[in-house]
Amino acid sequence: MPDIDPRLTRRGVLIAGTASMLQVGTLSAAAQRVIMVHRDPSCGCCLGWVQHLQKAGFPTKVLETKDLDAVKTRLGVPDDLAACHTAEVSGYVIEGHVPALALHRFLADKPYATGLAVPGMPIGSPGMEGGNPEPYEVVLFGPAGRRSYMRFVGEKALG
Numbered sequence: 048m049p050d051i052d053p054r055l056t057r058r059g060v061l062i063a064g065t066a067s068m069l070q071v072g073t074l075s076a077a078a079q080r081v082i083m084v085h086r087d088p089s090c091g092c093c094l095g096w097v098q099h100l101q102k103a104g105f106p107t108k109v110l111e112t113k114d115l116d117a118v119k120t121r122l123g124v125p126d127d128l129a130a131c132h133t134a135e136v137s138g139y140v141i142e143g144h145v146p147a148l149a150l151h152r153f154l155a156d157k158p159y160a161t162g163l164a165v166p167g168m169p170i171g172s173p174g175m176e177g178g179n180p181e182p183y184e185v186v187l188f189g190p191a192g193r194r195s196y197m198r199f200v201g202e203k204a205l206g
Contacts, residue, residue, distance in 0.1 A: 080154070081106045082141070085118045086132040093132040096144050096174030099202075103147030105136075128164035128188060139163070144172035148204055149185045149197045160189035163196060171201040 082100055086093035088111040097107050112118060118133050122140045130143025137154060140162030153163055164186045165172060171180020180201035187196040198205040 080137060081108055082134050082136040083107075084109045084132055084134045085112055085115060087111070087113060087115055090131050092144070092168065092174040094174075095176070096132065099173035100147055100150070103151070105147065105150070123161050124164070125188060128166045128186060130164065130166060131168055142166075144168065144174050145185055146173050146197075146199055146202050146204075148202070149199075153187075153196065158187060158189075159191060160187050162189070163187055172199070173202060176201075 082105050084093065084097055084107055086097075086109060094109075097109060100107055115131075115133060119129055119142070122133060122135065124133060124140060124142050128142055132143065134141040136150075139153070139160070141150065142162065142164035144165045145163050149163060165183055166186070168175050169181050169183035170178045172183055182198060182200050182205065184195050185197045185199065187194050
């Protein structure tokens, strides 16, 4: 028969158990914030976008695949919003060169949506630096439809 610490009370067990659950909950929340980036191994701009996210404090994990269309279909990315990489974070889909500023705001807002997208590959967007930056839109999309979420030139938010 094991020795039982006489100082071990129900209250002590409850406090220790609660502390353990809070710690596990914190770890789970942190793990949900890891951005899983699906990219074609031959695409360089995707890695530029990943580096942009990392500099902004987002932990990332890159998954290389030659069949991005299957990933986009599985995650519900509309064809006209498609870009060169697709990511997942906290139950949302992030399509294309979405700036970290928009992503931080989006994850804080927690809207009812499938995710955010920057269609195509706008010059000046994160990962597509070089040349004259062009204005582009970050689109919120999901079951309730679509709307402009933010507008940018390069990494600078407009209005």
